[in-house]
Amino acid sequence: MANFAERLDLALTKRGFTGAQVASALTEAGIPITRAYVSQLRTGKQTNPTLQVLRALASCLQVSVGWLVGDDYLESGAVEDLQLRAASIGLGASELSESSLTLLRGVVELARRAEGLPDEPEPPSSPDIPEAAAPLSGPQRRALGKRLHGLRLAAGLSVEQVETAVGKGAAAIPAIEEGRIAPAPITAERLLALYGVTVPPIREYVLSLARGEREAAWYDAQSVPVWLATTYALEQRATVIRTYHPQFVPPLLQTEEYARAAVTVAGPATLGQQTVDEALALVLARQESVARDSGIVVWAVIDESVLTRSIVGPHVQLRQIDQLIEHAKRPNISLHVVPAEDPVYVPRTGPFTLWRFAEAFEADIACAHGIESDELITDTTAVEAYHQAFTKLSVTTTTREETFEVLNFHRERLSRSLGK
Structure with a gap:
């Protein structure tokens, strides 16, 4: 069975860390050690x-303390104090003679029997390091840190409260939130x-971060609320986007002028932003995946009133219809219109979107x-209800040819009003 030194060496090698990097990370996290000590x-x-x-090393290397000291049966990332003390005893026995180890094992067996515990299983001989993500890059660490910082503040917890709850060795909160070190995924959970x-x-x-x-992506910015960043991340991963908008042109299809007007009318706070310019930047960033023909299929349904509602002026509305x-x-874009007169079906809901993914x-x-x-919906029954609503919309609205007829009708109407 591999000992502590061998496992530490293996973890450092597999994770691509030097002793100096680990010493620096732990020191920044409030646990000062030197490169020589790591060596x-x-x-x-x-x-x-x-x-x-031990806790800090395990967190930095994304392994459990139990694995690091040679006990593969300890639960990864959730080692309790009693388990840690037991692991420490095992670590301290690493240099004992064979006769002393035999005596110590006998004492342990007697103690386990006295407490009604099962016989201790033989640990596996393979020291293979548990699978974990590669060390995070600087942008990844900073994006993750800022997001965790915002979530902690939203939860109303102080740094001290969090460190007490999870253990400072497992999560040095200031260093994590500043992006100086990355928490192990189990710590993030x-x-x-x-x-x-x-x-x-x-x-x-x-x-995933x-x-x-x-x-790290543009939507990981601290100014983007976590719920909104999640919807953007899902949208960027989707292969099929079905969206229904009864009031405005869908953001993915808006011109910049129209998008600015839509944000102004609805208010930038609806996108978690302080200013119209900040909210507009988010809308335009979303459109890049559709604009570059990335294989995303967009199926959009709008109400005909969207084409008659001028939220900024006829010139901008005309350019929006042209687009x-x-x-x-x-x-890759299928656009349909719910007719203003005698619609066959109008769902009892506001705007909604459905995402389908490659996997x-x-x-x-939904x-x-x-x-x-936004409300993210994962319950299969609820998602199916939205699918049924969208399917009914799709078969009761305009066909592709009829969509062009409606768009051209309103284009000509606006052109006449402008004297063109």
Whole structure:
């Protein structure tokens, strides 16, 4: 069985860390150690690290304390104090003679029997390091840190309260929130649970960054609320987007002028922003994936009143209709209009979106767009209800040819009003 020094060396090698990097990370996290000390631990010249150092090393290297000291049966990332003390005893026995080890094992067996515990299983001989994400880059660490900082503040918790709850060695909160070190994914999960983040897509949005599964993106900016960043992340991953908008042109299809007017009318706070310019920047960033022909299919349904409602003036409205006509010509965009007169079906809902993803077994997600935030819907029955509503809309609205007729009708109407 591999000993502590061998496992530490293996973890450092697999994670691509040098002793100096680990020493620097732990020191910044409030656990001062030197590069020389890490080297001594790695070579077996030092065999008695404190529990605090063990916890910090495990967190930095994204392994459990149990794995690090050679006990593969300890639960990864959730080692309790009693388990840590037991691990420390095992670590301290690493240099004992064979006869002393035999005696110690006998004492342990007697103690386990006295407490009614099962016989201790033989640990596996393989020291293979548990799978974990590669070390996070600077932008990933900073984006994750800022997001966790915002969630902690939203939960109303102080740094001291969080460190007490999860253990300072497991999560040095200031260093994590400043992006100087990255928490292990299991630590990030514990922080999300502590902060009351229970919505699965939001949890996955944060954890995908903690696991290093994606690069930091524009929607990871601290100014973008976590619920909104999650919807943008889902939108960027989707292969099929079905969206219904009864009041405005869908944001993915808006011109910049129209988007500015829509944000102004609705208020930038609906996108969690302080100014119209900030909110507009988010809308334009969303459109890039559709504009670059990335393979995303957009299926949009709008109410005909959207084409007659002038939120900024006829010139801007005319240019918006021209752009809708161009969008409707693209093979990956299907645009339909609910007629103003005698509509066959109008759902009892506001705007909503459905996302479908590339993974065959990944469930669709629905999003009901609200006034102050969006509601992400993952319950299969509820998602199916939105699918049924959208399907009914699709078959009772305009066909592709009829859509062009409606768009051209309103284009000509506006042109005449402008004397063109």
